[in-house]
Amino acid sequence: MEHLSQHLQTIKQNAQDFQSRCQLVDRFRPSFAPDDGAEIATLISPIISYYYTTKVFVKRQPHQDELGLDIYGNPKTNPYIADRLRNEAAVLQFIAKHTTIPVPEFLDLWEDNGLLYLKTALVENGVELQHVDKSVLSIATARVTAQLESDIFPQLRRLRRNFMGSPNPELPVIPPRRLWEWKEERIWPSITIDTDEYVLCHTDLDRQNILVDPNTFRIVSILDWETAGFFPQEWELPYWTANGPREKHQISMEAKCGEITTFDSQAPSETVPLVR
Numbered sequence: 001m002e003h004l005s006q007h008l009q010t011i012k013q014n015a016q017d018f019q020s021r022c023q024l025v026d027r028f029r030p031s032f033a034p035d036d037g038a039e040i041a042t043l044i045s046p047i048i049s050y051y052y053t054t055k056v057f058v059k060r061q062p063h064q065d066e067l068g069l070d071i072y073g074n075p076k077t078n079p080y081i082a083d084r085l086r087n088e089a090a091v092l093q094f095i096a097k098h099t100t101i102p103v104p105e106f107l108d109l110w111e112d113n114g115l116l117y118l119k120t121a122l123v124e125n126g127v128e129l130q131h132v133d134k135s136v137l138s139i140a141t142a143r144v145t146a147q148l149e150s151d152i153f154p155q156l157r158r159l160r161r162n163f164m165g166s167p168n169p170e171l172p173v174i175p176p177r178r179l180w181e182w183k184e185e186r187i188w189p190s191i192t193i194d195t196d197e198y199v200l201c202h203t204d205l206d207r208q209n210i211l212v213d214p215n216t217f218r219i220v221s222i223l224d225w226e227t228a229g230f231f232p233q234e235w236e237l238p239y240w241t242a243n244g245p246r247e248k249h250q251i252s253m254e255a256k257c258g259e260i261t262t263f264d265s266q267a268p269s270e271t272v273p274l275v276r
Contacts, residue, residue: 005124015041047078061116079184080174084226085118090168091225099155102221126211126220140217147219160196161230176203178252198230206239
């Protein structure tokens with residue numbers, strides 16, 4: 001196998017570490033074509049599974065057998081996972097068509113054994129912002145902030161709608177992850193307004209979802225668009241500036257109350273829930 005970049009070496013090591021702690025049998029492995037390259041790593045978890053080759057990356061929805069049962073004997077869930085993968089497919093194609101923002105190239109979306117699979121080109125270069133050496137992390141974060149504010153956000157904010165949710169209006173509304181719990185079954189209302197003030201937001205721009213050049217800290221790619229959609233501009237929280245989960249949680253909690261109110265304040269006559 002060809003030499004792996006720092007990013008791919010990290011992926012491989014993380015997958016091996018995880019599988020040593022959580023050994024699930026994979027009964028739903030996707031088939032890869034010769035052009036997809038050699039397999040680098042596989043991470044099978046109870047909530048989602050990842051497959052990496054030298055050319056492509058596949059996310060797979062978990063089977064109920066993998067999710068298992070909670071402490072009360074009830075089936076566990078990964079809320080909205082199928083529609084989150086459908087949404088990410090729609091967002092990646094939409095961004096590629098309308099912007100120059102670096103994102104993984106969408107390749108395929110399919111269903112097999114009742115499970116959804118999302119396939120993209122593998123982003124090989126760069127390192128996750130969270131893995132930048134601590135001695136230069138503040139510099140890297142400042143440069144990422146500058147690029148987001150001067151290039152990425154202006155492009156996203158030129159993409160506007162008068163309704164909340166996915167670029168694909170046939171999909172249900174999936175709000176930012178901070179607004180729902182792991183047993184969530186809520187159907188979120190499709191909110192429409194008179195003006196096109198909702199802009200495209202990633203909604204989870206933390207350091208693990210931003211790949212940067214390890215020397216210049218320029219953004220190489222932005223990953224994981226599962227919960228992206230058209231929302232108020234201020235819903236794009238500065239997670240990439242958070243130094244650890246506690247700071248990210250604090251940022252979320254400060255914003256969550258007002259965001260939930262946006263949905264809760266909608267009377268049934270004003271909204272039309274999208275049910276799949």
